[in-house]
Amino acid sequence: MSHAVICCYRERQTSLTVYMETSKEKTITSPGPYIVRLLNSSLNGCEFPLLAGRTLFVVGQSDALTASGQLPDIPADSFFIPLDHGGINFEIQVDTDATEIILHELKEGNSESRPVQLNTPIQVGELLILIRPESEPWTPEQPEDVGDV
Numbered sequence: 001m002s003h004a005v006i007c008c009y010r011e012r013q014t015s016l017t018v019y020m021e022t023s024k025e026k027t028i029t030s031p032g033p034y035i036v037r038l039l040n041s042s043l044n045g046c047e048f049p050l051l052a053g054r055t056l057f058v059v060g061q062s063d064a065l066t067a068s069g070q071l072p073d074i075p076a077d078s079f080f081i082p083l084d085h086g087g088i089n090f091e092i093q094v095d096t097d098a099t100e101i102i103l104h105e106l107k108e109g110n111s112e113s114r115p116v117q118l119n120t121p122i123q124v125g126e127l128l129i130l131i132r133p134e135s136e137p138w139t140p141e142q143p144e145d146v147g148d149v
Contacts, residue, residue, distance in 0.1 A: 033135070034094060034101065039121060039128035041083045048079055050101075050131070052094050055079070059087035059127055086126025092116070101131060 034050040048055075056078040074080070081087070089106040101116040105124055116122060119139050122129050132138055 033133055034118075034131050035134050036092065037130045037132070037138070038081065039130055041081055041127060043081060049134070050092055050094050051077060052096055053077070055092050055094075057081055057090050057092070057124075059083050059089055059125065061085075061087070081127060083125075083127055088125035088127070090124045092131075 036048045036050055036055075038044055038046050054077065056075060058074060058078060059081045061084060062080075062082040091104040091106065093102045093104065094100075101118075102113055103116050103122065103124065105112045105114075116131055119130065119132050122131070130138065
């Protein structure tokens with residue numbers, strides 16, 4: 001993974017933390033009860049907290065992100081996931097009472113929505129993710145590496 005992507009990821013994570021502390025919107029002020037784990041890409045094994053409300057995942061080539069010479073302006077409740085090919089942007093929506101999680105694939109021209117099953121690999125384009133409750137372990141125990149895409 002390039003240093004630019006690492007810095008971008010860390011900056012976004014810091015921004016998210018600061019935004020969470022200062023936001024008055026109920027849907028983004030507290031961490032949600034779920035964790036997302038990446039099962040492939042150069043960030044394989046990284047975990048992200050899911051906030052109540054919407055979390056945007058921008059998935060694509062890291063050089064395309066900085067092609068204009070500056071980082072794009074993306075919302076504070078977003079994460080960039082570098083993926084060489086097959087990237088599809090998506091949102092994960094956790095309802096306020098945390099009883100339902102919906103994944104929205106943001107494909108060009110249309111979007112598809114589907115409910116998420118916990119602790120089951122989910123494919124979004126070429127990216128594989130897993131979601132679990134924050135208070136529970138990964139079940140069954142997930143391998144550290146399922147391969148790079």
